[in-house]
Amino acid sequence: MTIKFSDVVVGQELPALDLTFTRADLVAYAHASGDLNPIHQDEEFAKSVGLPDVIAHGMLTMGRAIQVVTNWVGDPTAVIDYSVRMTRPVVVPDTAVGSVVRFTGKVAQINDDGTIQVELGAIFGDVKVLGLAKATVRLAQ
C-alpha cells in the first residue's frame, strides 16, 4: 500500500501501534546504539539514582514512535524532519510481559509543498512519554 498525498485529509488517524519494551529489547538496543548507560540495564543502579526501575532509552522510544509513520507510508525515507519532547521515560520492570506503549499518529497539517505534518502520541499506561511529537513527511503525489 502506498499512501498518496491526494488521499490524505487533516485529522486522519494513522493505524496505532502497541509496542512492547522488554529488558531484552533494552540490552539489544544498548549494544546496537552504543548507549551502555546502566540506567537502561541495571535495576539496582537505576534505583540508586532515583528512577523507579530500569528505563528505556529515549531514542528507542522515539525510534519506535516514528514507526507509526513509516509503517503507514511504507517508506522510511519519507520522513523529512522529526522532533519530540521527552516527557517521561518508559519504565521497564523485569517481567516476561514487558511494558506496552501505545503509539498513535494523526495528520495535523497538509502543506502546499506536497508534505504533511503528523502529530504523534506515545502513551504508557496513562502516562504520556513523548510530548509535542511531530514529523514532516513527503508522500507520493
Added chain:
Amino acid sequence: MTIKFSDVVVGQELPALDLTFTRADLVAYAHASGDLNPIHQDEEFAKSVGLPDVIAHGMLTMGRAIQVVTNWVGDPTAVIDYSVRMTRPVVVPDTAVGSVVRFTGKVAQINDDGTIQVELGAIFGDVKVLGLAKATVRLAQ
C-alpha cells in the same frame, strides 16, 4: 565530570565524536529497533529503489548524534527535547572500515529556566546528513 549550568557559555563547542557505521551495525540496529526494511541491509534491494547503496536508519543516525550531548553531560535523561531534519542518508558500503560520520555540538542558547539549547552537526565526508538538529538540555545547577 558533571557539566554545570553556570559553567556553560554560548558558542562553546562540545567534544566531537567520529562514529563508524558498518553493515553489522545496521543489522544489529534493525533487529533492536524492529525496522527491518531491506534498504538498510540488502545492497541489491537498496540499489533497485535508486539508492547508491545500503543506508543507515535515520533514527540510528539521530540516536548517535545525540550522544555528543549525553556523553558531554554524562546523563542521558538530561535531554528534554530533540529535533532534526533528515537531510541526507549515511550510505554504508560493504567495507571493513565502514562509513565515518563526524558529530559535533555547540551551545546555541542559554535559557532562563536552567536549560540550554545545543545545535548539533552530522557530516559524512562533505555531506550534511542532519540539518537543523537541536536539543534542549537540563544541566545541574
